[in-house]
Amino acid sequence: MRILQVLFLSLSFVFCQDLSVLTGxxxxxDSGKALVGVNIIIEDSDNGTASDLNGSYTIFIQPGEVVLNVSYIGYKSERFSIGLIEGQNNFNIALSINAVQLSGVEVTGQAVDGSDISMMIDRKESSNVEDA
Structure with a gap:
């Protein structure tokens, strides 16, 4: 029983280490509007998060120097190196649009004869002039 108490106390010291809370x-x-679902990942760790509906994020991590990898579809990926202290840390991120020029667009179509859909389209396009 005594060994179990010592083990429990030693584990509680490990989990009670001071953490940094990174928010932003x-x-x-360009527009200043919040981006939803942006990936914010701490480099060389399995710790990360995604921004919420207000563009806000929160990550709990050990204090020290960390590198943030920030990515979002349609925007340029960014890499930030920041120093975290114990307690609350705030780091706001502004991403730039990654404009890509496409060389062309190809549109294809297929005729569907004899189906209910094509008959409905024919019926909708027909004009009925009975009481003229």
Whole structure:
């Protein structure tokens, strides 16, 4: 029983280490609007999060120097090196749009004859002039 108490106390010291809380908001650099679902990942760890509906994020991590990898579809991926102290840390992120020029667009179509859908379209396009 005594060994179990010592083991429990030693584990509680491990889990009670002081953590940093990194919070912030991710926005569009041009419009200032919040970006939803942006991936914020701590490099060389399995710790990360995604921004919420307000563009806000929160990550709990050990204090020290960390590198944030920030990515979002349609925006340039960014990499930030920041120093975290114990307690609350705030780091706001503004992402720039990654404009890509497409060379062309190809549109294809297929005729469907004899189906209910094509008959409905024919019926909708027909004009009925009975009481003229």
């Amino acid at each position: 908001t991710v926005t569009d650099k």
